[in-house]
Amino acid sequence: MPTPLVLDCDPGHDDAIAILLAVADPAVDLRAVTTVAGNQTVEKCTLNARRVLSLAGAPSIPVARGAAQPLVRRLRIADDVHGQTGLDGPRFTDDPSVPQSPYSAHELLTDVLRTGPATIVATGALTNVARLLSEEPGLAPNITEIVWMGGSTGRGNIAPLAEANSAVDPEAADLVVRSGVPFTMCGLNVTHQALVTDEVLARLDRIGTPLARVCVEWMTFFASTYRELFGFVAPPLHDPVAVARVIDPAIVRCVEANLVVETQGEWTAGATVVDLDHYTGRPPNARIAVELDRAAFWDRIVDAITTLG
Numbered sequence: 001m002p003t004p005l006v007l008d009c010d011p012g013h014d015d016a017i018a019i020l021l022a023v024a025d026p027a028v029d030l031r032a033v034t035t036v037a038g039n040q041t042v043e044k045c046t047l048n049a050r051r052v053l054s055l056a057g058a059p060s061i062p063v064a065r066g067a068a069q070p071l072v073r074r075l076r077i078a079d080d081v082h083g084q085t086g087l088d089g090p091r092f093t094d095d096p097s098v099p100q101s102p103y104s105a106h107e108l109l110t111d112v113l114r115t116g117p118a119t120i121v122a123t124g125a126l127t128n129v130a131r132l133l134s135e136e137p138g139l140a141p142n143i144t145e146i147v148w149m150g151g152s153t154g155r156g157n158i159a160p161l162a163e164a165n166s167a168v169d170p171e172a173a174d175l176v177v178r179s180g181v182p183f184t185m186c187g188l189n190v191t192h193q194a195l196v197t198d199e200v201l202a203r204l205d206r207i208g209t210p211l212a213r214v215c216v217e218w219m220t221f222f223a224s225t226y227r228e229l230f231g232f233v234a235p236p237l238h239d240p241v242a243v244a245r246v247i248d249p250a251i252v253r254c255v256e257a258n259l260v261v262e263t264q265g266e267w268t269a270g271a272t273v274v275d276l277d278h279y280t281g282r283p284p285n286a287r288i289a290v291e292l293d294r295a296a297f298w299d300r301i302v303d304a305i306t307t308l309g
């Protein structure tokens with residue numbers, strides 16, 4: 001049986017590929033896509049999610065708009081990485097055919113979880129998930145697991161010690177980690193193993209479909225900003241790593257460790273403090289992704305995009 005899944009995201013180039021993977025891979029059953037402000041405003045991220053599902057030919061998956069702002073802080077967008085649209089690269093003049101749900105992300109998440117257990121993959125700030133847990137605590141037992149692309153066991157990418165999804169809403173990440181719902185963190189330490197090399201780009205290009213061509217254009221834009229901003233030779237495709245962990249846990253090896261999110265530090269808000277070496281004596285409360293099976297990961301991505309035609 002495929003794993004029921006909700007994808008909470010802020011597309012975003014890597015979120016876009018995460019959506020395609022979740023739509024196409026037979027190991028998961030994507031029930032809903034919800035959006036959150038992060039890479040861009042929530043309006044732009046929602047339009048992009050609709051665009052990706054339209055390109056994927058998946059009109060029956062509802063897309064609902066979520067939080068426009070973090071729980072307590074002011075939104076900091078990543079237009080330097082993802083551009084003015086949040087998904088720069090190919091230009092689209094038409095409106096996506098997939099509509100926005102009349103329900104809010106909160107209502108849609110609640111609705112899905114009332115019908116039965118589901119896994120939440122979150123590839124943006126955890127604002128929507130934190131709200132869900134604080135306003136609907138009775139639904140927590142129906143969340144099989146929260147798998148988050150965010151955080152890092154080491155250094156950050158938006159501040160010396162904070163990764164972007166964590167730094168955008170540290171209070172939300174803190175609340176979710178403390179909630180007691182099974183939690184897996186796929187941080188930069190593992191997503192930096194998912195580099196879109198020239199070889200990967202060539203594989204995508206060889207698929208030859210209109211969707212694959214759009215993906216190549218997205219990745220080419222993403223590569224250009226990662227090169228300019230961070231000096232990366234190839235950009236890391238962060239978000240699909242979290243989806244891949246649900247598709248096949250063997251693709252993303254995890255260890256159990258204690259995780260806390262820094263919310264108070266003057267210079268470190270959003271830092272994910274992972275006690276891999278058991279310094280603190282605090283018990284493990286999270287699974288921490290440490291190693292990616294690159295070959296299996298890229299095979300799943302290429303298969304997904306090929307399947308969608």
Ligand code: BDR
Nearest residue numbers: 012014078123164165238
């Ligand atoms: C994360 O931040 C966003 O820019 C990406 O979509 C990814 O979710 C990486 O730090």
Ligand code: CA
Nearest residue numbers: 012015123124
């Ligand atoms: Ca993202």
